Amino acid sequence: MIEVIVNRPSFEYDIHSLVKAFFPREEVSVRVQEDFLEDTRIRLAVRLTDTLVQAELFESGELREKKMHPIDPEDRKETKNHLKRLIYRLLSSYTGQSLPWGSLTGIRPVKIAMQLLEEGKTNPEIAAYLREHYLASKEKAALSVMIANRERYVLRNIDYQDGYSLYVGIPFCPSTCLYCSFTSYPLSLWEKRMDAYLDALFLELDSAAELFRDKKLNTIYIGGGTPTTLSPERMDRLLKKIGMVFDTEHLQEYTVEAGRPDSITREKLQVLLDYGIDRISINPQTMKDETLRIIGRHHTVAQTKEAFRLAREMGFTHINMDLIVGLPGEGYEDVEHTMQEVAALRPDSVTIHSLAIKRAARLNLFKETYEEMGLENNMQIMDMTARYCAEMGLSPYYLYRQKNMAGNFENVGYAGPEKAGIYNILMMEEKQSIVALGAGSVSKRVYPDGRIERCENVKDVSQYIERIGEMVERKRVLLED
Numbered sequence: 001m002i003e004v005i006v007n008r009p010s011f012e013y014d015i016h017s018l019v020k021a022f023f024p025r026e027e028v029s030v031r032v033q034e035d036f037l038e039d040t041r042i043r044l045a046v047r048l049t050d051t052l053v054q055a056e057l058f059e060s061g062e063l064r065e066k067k068m069h070p071i072d073p074e075d076r077k078e079t080k081n082h083l084k085r086l087i088y089r090l091l092s093s094y095t096g097q098s099l100p101w102g103s104l105t106g107i108r109p110v111k112i113a114m115q116l117l118e119e120g121k122t123n124p125e126i127a128a129y130l131r132e133h134y135l136a137s138k139e140k141a142a143l144s145v146m147i148a149n150r151e152r153y154v155l156r157n158i159d160y161q162d163g164y165s166l167y168v169g170i171p172f173c174p175s176t177c178l179y180c181s182f183t184s185y186p187l188s189l190w191e192k193r194m195d196a197y198l199d200a201l202f203l204e205l206d207s208a209a210e211l212f213r214d215k216k217l218n219t220i221y222i223g224g225g226t227p228t229t230l231s232p233e234r235m236d237r238l239l240k241k242i243g244m245v246f247d248t249e250h251l252q253e254y255t256v257e258a259g260r261p262d263s264i265t266r267e268k269l270q271v272l273l274d275y276g277i278d279r280i281s282i283n284p285q286t287m288k289d290e291t292l293r294i295i296g297r298h299h300t301v302a303q304t305k306e307a308f309r310l311a312r313e314m315g316f317t318h319i320n321m322d323l324i325v326g327l328p329g330e331g332y333e334d335v336e337h338t339m340q341e342v343a344a345l346r347p348d349s350v351t352i353h354s355l356a357i358k359r360a361a362r363l364n365l366f367k368e369t370y371e372e373m374g375l376e377n378n379m380q381i382m383d384m385t386a387r388y389c390a391e392m393g394l395s396p397y398y399l400y401r402q403k404n405m406a407g408n409f410e411n412v413g414y415a416g417p418e419k420a421g422i423y424n425i426l427m428m429e430e431k432q433s434i435v436a437l438g439a440g441s442v443s444k445r446v447y448p449d450g451r452i453e454r455c456e457n458v459k460d461v462s463q464y465i466e467r468i469g470e471m472v473e474r475k476r477v478l479l480e481d
Contacts, residue, residue: 004030004044011080015046017105018084021408022091044090046083053083055090065090081133088135099408100379102135107401108428109136109410113148123149143396143412150397151429154420157252160431161448163218165423166208166246168201168238169438171225171461174262174298190461194234197439197461200468202241204437207472209245211479212435216250219423227256228263232271239275253422255279261307262299269314278315279421282308283322287341288334291327301341308345318419321347325385325409326355326377335381339388349415350394352385354402382409389414398425435479439464445478453478 002023004015009032016030023042043058054068067090071079084103092098101109112134116126123145130141172190190197220242230238248254256272258264258280272280284304286292292299311319321342325335342350354377386396394414398421401410413424426432430452436443440459446452455478457471458464464471 001027001029001040002042002044003040004028004046005034006030006032006046006048007034008032008048010048011083014080014084014105015087017403018087018103019044019091020403021099021105022095022097024408044087046087048079048083053079053086055083055086057090057094065094085135098137100137100140101401101408101410102131102137102140104134104136104401108430109134109140109401110144110147110151110399111429113144114151114429117145117148117152140410143399147396147399147412150395150420151425154397154422154425155429155431158218158422158426158432159216159250160446162214163216163250164212164433164435165219165221165426166217166242167423167434167436167438167441168205168220168222168242169224169436169441170222170227170230170238171197171439171459172229173224173226174229174260193461193465194230196465198234198238200465200471201238201438203468204472204475205241205245208435208437208475208479211476213247217246217248218250218432219253219255219426220246220248220251221255221257221423223257224259226259226263228258228260228265228268230268232265232267235268235271236274239271239277243275253279255281255421255423257281257283258307258311259283260297260299261303262297264307264310266310266314269311269316273315279318279320280311280316281320281322282311282347283320284338284342285322285324286327286330286334287338288330291330291334294328305341305345308347318348320349320351320421321345322351322353323385324353324355325381332381332384336384336388339385343388343392346392348419349397349413349421350389350392351411351413352382352389353411354382354409377409379409386412386414393417397421398428400428433479435475437475443475443478455479 002019004019006012006015012030012032016028019028041060045056045058047054050073051070052068053071055066056063057065067086069082069086071082073079084105088099088103113126113130116129126145127141130136130144131138172194254277256277256279261282261284264282272278282304284301285295285297287301287304289301292301308319323338323342393416396412397415398413399410413421415421427434430444430446433445434443439457439461441457443455444452455474458467
């Protein structure tokens with residue numbers, strides 16, 4: 001355990017995230033107090049005064065590192081940045097490590113580059129700012145600038161002021177994956193309540209369509225869970241309802257995250273095509289059958305290939321594939337094998353996820369068992385995945401990070417020309433309001449001044465169904481002018 005004390009209640013979350021990045025396998029405790037309470041091997045003391053930030057690192061009671069920096073007490077944002085740089089340099093000196101993203105702990109690093117780009121800064125100026133201000137590596141700074149430029153191009157025709165996007169959540173899956181912390185429920189237990197869930201969801205759809213009747217719907221994303229756990233009849237019912245209540249005149253993108261290969265059938269794919277939807281995901285996560293069994297995916301590599309070829313044969317022109325780096329027992333050669341298998345299929349976009357061990361996931365509950373198998377990610381693996389994507393003609397177009405990611409890396413979406421997912425970028429850059437419906441979904445209203453307010457639905461499906469009136473009202477309060 002690593003104990004951190006802060007003499008004032010400020011920036012505890014950021015401090016915890018940064019210390020955890022250097023010590024991912026250690027429990028980190030951050031407390032506001034004057035003295036250490038526990039006899040821990042590594043202790044970090046953070047002190048803020050009106051003119052100074054200071055950090056001291058003790059090992060077994062002995063002072064090992066000490067750093068300080070003057071601050072402007074009126075500038076809270078810059079005070080936080082000074083403090084994080086201070087702690088980063090202290091921990092980097094102590095551990096001999098450097099983190100690829102430097103002192104950045106947020107999930108949207110490209111948002112900084114995008115803002116500077118819109119302020120008129122040049123690409124070299126933005127890259128230098130990320131390196132100097134946040135201590136990001138040369139490679140990550142360059143990646144951020146590259147993606148910011150592509151995002152700006154992809155969003156060139158999006159109406160931020162009067163436009164909005166729609167997310168529809170289907171929280172059911174064939175099984176629960178080992179690493180999953182999303183809102184998902186096994187189909188075998190919830191089959192009999194799926195119609196009741198759709199009935200409740202339709203009430204939200206009616207209300208949202210009415211609230212935003214004077215706005216322009218730019219993108220629709222049906223996600224989960226696994227939307228293709230819906231039968232063809234239920235999928236038809238859902239898509240028909242969306243088409244009836246929403247004006248799609250300004251729609252630029254319509255995506256259904258098909259996801260699990262074992263949930264995809266010709267009949268379901270035909271329903272999507274009947275409604276003009278040809279953007280889907282078929283997500284293998286890995287092309288190693290042994291790993292699929294370990295992580296609880298009840299499908300095979302052969303099923304992934306079969307589902308992909310079926311979709312392509314039927315006429316889908318944009319198929320995405322999600323992959324995860326850092327799965328139990330997988331090293332460089334395993335990931336390269338996956339990339340070779342994916343490259344042979346030629347998807348239109350690929351998202352490379354670095355495994356994030358979250359509190360709600362079974363992988364975290366039994367992490368000691370799986371850590372013995374190895375949870376490996378490094379720069380060589382990430383560079384290799386980027387190289388394979390480039391060889392497929394796919395370039396980075398969006399990026400985000402999560403807490404507790406393997407190797408302290410990131411998730412990157414790669415896409416071919418004109419194949420980038422608009423909704424994915426809008427979610428990350430938070431430039432447009434997103435109306436999110438269904439259990440566990442989070443709506444975001446983006447105001448003209450950049451302010452963002454959120455509204456969450458309950459995660460539990462039974463509670464969502466029973467309290468649907470409350471969910472509708474929450475949305476009304478957030479979205480109504």
